[in-house]
Amino acid sequence: MCGSRTLRSSFVALIVTALLSDSAGAQDAAPKPNDQLVTNKPRVAAIVGADIHTVTRGIVRNGTIIIRDGKIAEIGQRIEIPADAEQVDARGKVIVPGFIAMNMSGLGLQARGADRNERFADALNPFDTNIKFALGAGITSGCIQVAGGGGGGRRGGRAPEARFIGIDPDEEQLLAQGSAAEWDYGESLPTCPCCGLTYLPLEPIDESPQPTPQQRRQAVIKMSWGSLDGMLAKENVFFDATGGALNGSLAQYQFRQQVARAREYLKALAEHEAAVRAGQRSQPPRSPVTDDMLRLVKKEVPLRASAESVAQIRELIALARELDLRLVLDRATEAWLIADEISAAGVPVVITPRLQRTPRFGEEDRSGSFIEMPRILEEAGVSFAVAALAEAISLNGIAGRDLSSLPLEAIFAVRGGASESKALEALTIVPARLLGMDDRLGSLEVGKDADLLILDGQPMDYRAYVEVAYVNGRRVYDRREDRVLPVFERQ
Amino acid sequence: MNRIRGPGQRPIVERGVMELGNEISLRPLAVALLIFAPAVLLAAEALSQDSVDQSRDDKPRLAIHVGKIITCVGEPIINGTILVSAGKIEAVGPTAEIAVPAGYQEIDHRDRFAMPGLIDPHCHVGGSSDLNEMVYQTNPELRNWDQIIPHNDRLKIGIAGGVTTVCFIPGSGTNMGGWGVLMKTGPGKPEDVIIRAPGVLKIAQAGNPERQGGEVGSGRMGMNHVIRQQLLEGQYYVRQWDLYEAGQLEHPPEVNLRLENFKPLFRRQIPILVHTQQYQVVHATIAILHDEMNLKIIIGHAEFNAFHLAPELVKRGIPVMAGPRGFYFDPEIGQLRGLVAEYDQRGVTALGVNTDSPVVPQEDLLFQAAMAVRYGWTEEKAIRGMTIEAAKALMIDDRVGSLEPGKDADIVIATGSIVDLRNYVVEVFIDGRSVYNIARDRRRY
Numbered sequence: 001m002c003g004s005r006t007l008r009s010s011f012v013a014l015i016v017t018a019l020l021s022d023s024a025g026a027q028d029a030a031p032k033p034n035d036q037l038v039t040n041k042p043r044v045a046a047i048v049g050a051d052i053h054t055v056t057r058g059i060v061r062n063g064t065i066i067i068r069d070g071k072i073a074e075i076g077q078r079i080e081i082p083a084d085a086e087q088v089d090a091r092g093k094v095i096v097p098g099f100i101a102m103n104m105s106g107l108g109l110q111a112r113g114a115d116r117n118e119r120f121a122d123a124l125n126p127f128d129t130n131i132k133f134a135l136g137a138g139i140t141s142g143c144i145q146v147a148g149g150g151g152g153g154r155r156g157g158r159a160p161e162a163r164f165i166g167i168d169p170d171e172e173q174l175l176a177q178g179s180a181a182e183w184d185y186g187e188s189l190p191t192c193p194c195c196g197l198t199y200l201p202l203e204p205i206d207e208s209p210q211p212t213p214q215q216r217r218q219a220v221i222k223m224s225w226g227s228l229d230g231m232l233a234k235e236n237v238f239f240d241a242t243g244g245a246l247n248g249s250l251a252q253y254q255f256r257q258q259v260a261r262a263r264e265y266l267k268a269l270a271e272h273e274a275a276v277r278a279g280q281r282s283q284p285p286r287s288p289v290t291d292d293m294l295r296l297v298k299k300e301v302p303l304r305a306s307a308e309s310v311a312q313i314r315e316l317i318a319l320a321r322e323l324d325l326r327l328v329l330d331r332a333t334e335a336w337l338i339a340d341e342i343s344a345a346g347v348p349v350v351i352t353p354r355l356q357r358t359p360r361f362g363e364e365d366r367s368g369s370f371i372e373m374p375r376i377l378e379e380a381g382v383s384f385a386v387a388a389l390a391e392a393i394s395l396n397g398i399a400g401r402d403l404s405s406l407p408l409e410a411i412f413a414v415r416g417g418a419s420e421s422k423a424l425e426a427l428t429i430v431p432a433r434l435l436g437m438d439d440r441l442g443s444l445e446v447g448k449d450a451d452l453l454i455l456d457g458q459p460m461d462y463r464a465y466v467e468v469a470y471v472n473g474r475r476v477y478d479r480r481e482d483r484v485l486p487v488f489e490r491q
Numbered sequence: 492m493n494r495i496r497g498p499g500q501r502p503i504v505e506r507g508v509m510e511l512g513n514e515i516s517l518r519p520l521a522v523a524l525l526i527f528a529p530a531v532l533l534a535a536e537a538l539s540q541d542s543v544d545q546s547r548d549d550k551p552r553l554a555i556h557v558g559k560i561i562t563c564v565g566e567p568i569i570n571g572t573i574l575v576s577a578g579k580i581e582a583v584g585p586t587a588e589i590a591v592p593a594g595y596q597e598i599d600h601r602d603r604f605a606m607p608g609l610i611d612p613h614c615h616v617g618g619s620s621d622l623n624e625m626v627y628q629t630n631p632e633l634r635n636w637d638q639i640i641p642h643n644d645r646l647k648i649g650i651a652g653g654v655t656t657v658c659f660i661p662g663s664g665t666n667m668g669g670w671g672v673l674m675k676t677g678p679g680k681p682e683d684v685i686i687r688a689p690g691v692l693k694i695a696q697a698g699n700p701e702r703q704g705g706e707v708g709s710g711r712m713g714m715n716h717v718i719r720q721q722l723l724e725g726q727y728y729v730r731q732w733d734l735y736e737a738g739q740l741e742h743p744p745e746v747n748l749r750l751e752n753f754k755p756l757f758r759r760q761i762p763i764l765v766h767t768q769q770y771q772v773v774h775a776t777i778a779i780l781h782d783e784m785n786l787k788i789i790i791g792h793a794e795f796n797a798f799h800l801a802p803e804l805v806k807r808g809i810p811v812m813a814g815p816r817g818f819y820f821d822p823e824i825g826q827l828r829g830l831v832a833e834y835d836q837r838g839v840t841a842l843g844v845n846t847d848s849p850v851v852p853q854e855d856l857l858f859q860a861a862m863a864v865r866y867g868w869t870e871e872k873a874i875r876g877m878t879i880e881a882a883k884a885l886m887i888d889d890r891v892g893s894l895e896p897g898k899d900a901d902i903v904i905a906t907g908s909i910v911d912l913r914n915y916v917v918e919v920f921i922d923g924r925s926v927y928n929i930a931r932d933r934r935r936y
Contacts, residue, residue: 105649146681158834197815197847197850199850199851199852200852202645202849202852256734315789356648356852358644364933365933371934372934386873395827396816397794397795397816397817397818397819397820398815398816398850398851399816399817399818399859399862399865400817400858400862401865408912411912411913412912414913415913415914415915460913461911462861462864462865462911462912462913463864463865465632483824484825484826484827485866486818486826486827486829486866486867487825488867
């Protein structure tokens with residue numbers, strides 16, 4: 001057992017070497033994507049023959065996509081292929097927009113992640129091997145979350161990263177692996193008395209106020225393997241109130257106070273600026289709140305808050321209406337019970353179809369999770385994105401429970417009665433809208449970023465693999481070359 | 492007090508012979524329920540929420556018409572009919588060839604699939620969750636069928652995932668956790684739901700049972716020693732009884748309640764469900780439990796790099812029930828390997844998956860299979876793995892695991908192949924009774 005630790009580190013070295021030499025091998029072949037990047041020559045690719053699920057403009061059968069300089073230049077059936085284009089044969093395949101994760105942590109950043117003093121731009125690590133696993137699952141971009149400022153600490157300190165299990169894992173190592181996937185339940189997870197693995201919470205929703213969780217910083221990053229160029233797509237995405245931060249009247253009272261102070265400050269600032277413009281002497285006011293709060297009241301970013309129960313959902317909708325804020329509801333487990341109210345309020349939700357919550361005693365039909373929530377939301381016209389059960393890539397071996405299970409959540413939305421097109425939207429255009437990036441991401445349209453996947457099957461088929469992934473027009477993942485997921489011929 | 496006691500040092504507990512034997516005595520169970528009032532409440536709740544209409548015939552006679560029947564013996568039947576009576580399957584075949592006798596209730600599932608009820612070979616949610624007694628390293632005196640809670644909430648959701656039979660076992664906190672039970676997930680009294688008790692012996696060879704109190708068993712040498720010592724004691728006991736019963740001993744051996752359940756084990760009537768994973772540990776499982784002790788074993792978990800031992804398992808016909816981990820990140824190649832697919836590719840056919848519920852929720856047995864298929868197994872083998880292969884491994888294929896005349900009428904009706912996660916279960920029959928029906932019950936999974 002003792003030997004396993006040294007073995008492990010040498011394995012890590014091995015893997016890194018293997019991956020690096022893999023990409024080096026790829027560069028020896030004809031196309032040299034990284035070289036082309038360096039020379040900044042226009043890069044043109046034509047992907048030919050696939051059924052293209054554009055998400056916003058239907059399906060183009062046997063179509064062609066032209067990628068030029070990282071953007072989609074053309075899509076259609078009768079498209080002339082430019083002479084300088086690298087032609088990619090995708091006959092019989094399916095093309096979809098890259099999937100967008102609403103929650104990610106522990107990938108694409110240096111091992112310690114960006115802490116509150118560090119800029120995202122300084123913490124990016126485009127060679128993080130977790131990026132390859134994310135791409136293998138179809139994730140081409142997502143909202144990365146790191147511990148921000150302030151106290152709390154319920155989520156503090158943990159910097160999940162994929163660790164590698166040696167051939168001889170001990171219990172401690174396995175437990176560490178289990179927690180590596182960074183759950184975001186605002187509670188500690190039970191572990192199995194048999195094997196020490198964590199299992200998912202099933203208990204009724206706890207509505208009691210939680211200790212205020214640490215506010216997290218969020219940014220949209222792209223899985224632009226091997227390149228910093230365009231990796232950081234957006235900062236200041238939300239005002240974070242996830243993890244139950246706005247549960248309870250005290251938390252809401254304090255939040256109202258903050259909003260009021262922010263508005264007073266903005267008013268004073270405007271008066272100051274007017275005075276300066278008028279040539280008067282004026283002292284600039286000092287901001288009593290964080291910049292995040294200012295962005296929120298200026299409606300530059302939405303309030304993102306978790307609200308599991310009906311009562312919490314109603315409270316937050318009322319609060320956002322009262323304070324005139326844009327709202328995104330996270331982990332809206334009981335949204336199925338008041339889908340019409342949510343629809344009328346025009347609030348989008350983030351759901352995890354596989355998440356289970358036991359109903360409260362005596363309220364079996366009026367509380368808890370329900371497998372048919374996706375159908376109910378779709379019928380009520382509520383816009384929903386799906387999120388995976390955990391935010392990070394985990395290699396601990398439990399299949400389908402970490403970030404890479406994101407597409408499975410969409411498949412479970414179909415299991416729960418949503419249409420396949422709505423389920424695909426929940427992975428693409430809806431999260432793009434929630435992140436305020438639907439001008440660039442989430443669908444295949446001319447002018448948008450060339451973030452797309454070539455699949456070997458239908459997007460809602462659990463057996464389908466990502467064969468090739470493009471991010472910013474670059475081929476960043478190839479199942480057969482990268483070999484991070486099993487490679488075999490389907491019988 | 493010395494916490495370590497070699498098996499030979501333990502006092503022999505004598506109790507009334509009435510309680511001995513493999514048959515299930517309900518009296519101690521009733522007493523246990525009275526003592527443990529919360530358990531009574533839970534059980535009562537479970538029974539009161541019973542979705543079965545009690546006014547109906549307890550063992551109805553049914554003719555279930557189905558679009559496609561996956562029998563798990565032979566080719567699927569398109570447009571078939573299943574006749575059910577007295578809780579058993581009476582006939583299965585193409586609808587055109589099955590004459591429905593008078594008095595049979597006809598059930599129309601013509602646009603759906605039927606398959607045998609799923610079997611989870613590794614379950615911890617069949618009863619109360621006190622799975623480990625941590626005083627001794629080996630606990631052949633422990634049995635868990637007095638702790639079962641039939642049709643509890645987790646089993647109910649399990650049914651919605653098609654699971655009709657579970658192997659409910661003690662945990663792996665000690666090297667020999669005790670005797671587990673094979674039970675149905677549906678409602679009923681303990682004697683209705685138990686298929687076999689003892690169902691299996693639980694042995695754990697590494698990892699969790701490691702001791703850190705300074706006694707033997709902090710490492711694998713010590714753990715394998717206590718397992719061997721305990722089994723040899725049991726083997727000797729059973730041999731004495733065998734000799735006596737064959738008339739070769741004049742006097743009966745002294746009854747030892749702690750060793751009684753070794754009788755069906757050493758007579759090869761029940762298997763050991765072994766918590767074993769990684770190459771070296773599985774190697775020790777094969778060498779000690781199979782080769783040396785000549786016992787029927789199931790490789791449970793079977794995770795990490797143990798698949799390299801597949802040829803040895805094939806040679807001996809040892810079944811593998813893999814999980815809850817579904818993949819292994821192989822540091823030698825920097826790639827994920829699908830665990831079940833690796834065994835499959837190496838010729839293991841006695842192959843299935845488990846949930847280790849609650850680690851993976853009970854209803855996710857089909858999800859485990861789907862993930863195995865995603866990583867390289869085939870759907871057809873996955874369906875066999877969750878049914879007939881699990882039944883064979885657990886030695887209950889005379890009762891469950893396929894849709895054949897004479898077997899228990901445990902039937903899952905789904906909107907399509909259950910391994911495709913878009914499909915879902917619409918009705919489940921256990922022993923010929925409809926225990927879940929989305930038209931009647933709220934859909935649970």
